[in-house]
Amino acid sequence: MRSLAIILIFGFFTEPSVSNEVISDKCVNCICIAISNCNQNLGCDNGACGALRITEPFWIDAYRPVVGDDDPYSTGAYARCAIDKTCATKAEKNYMKRYKTxxxxxxxxxxxxxxxxxxxxxxxCNGTVDSSYTDAIKNCINSP
Structure with a gap:
């Protein structure tokens, strides 16, 4: 019984596999375009970082993905991930897999x-956002 508890606890705190991706690369790109025109030069300001404008609580809920072999608990790991396109995309996919609604x-x-x-x-998420945001998403998704 003790082994089962350890397995369950360990499984709860580890990053899940994203092999069955929920959100497409195109959708992540469309969110990026709608949020910041996918400006890869954005740093951190007002509590959000990178082109996807990821917040630290978002990143934590996305199971703290990191760039390379970075330590997810080291100072700056969140910002380094959020400004890195590959890591930020992984955070987005993890978050959406976790919270798909x-x-x-x-x-x-x-x-x-x-x-x-x-x-x-x-x-x-059943609230309202400005129509320019939803229009940008819809236009992007419907583009070839």
């Missing part, structure tokens, strides 16, 4: 839902 109530979980989760959080 049908935000707009249409019975499907699609890119617009992920965009709403990104902007409003998983528990408030």
């Amino acid at each position: 049908d935000c707009n109530g249409d019975g499907k979980i699609e890119c617009i839902d992920f965009a709403l989760i990104h902007r409003l959080g998983p528990f408030g």
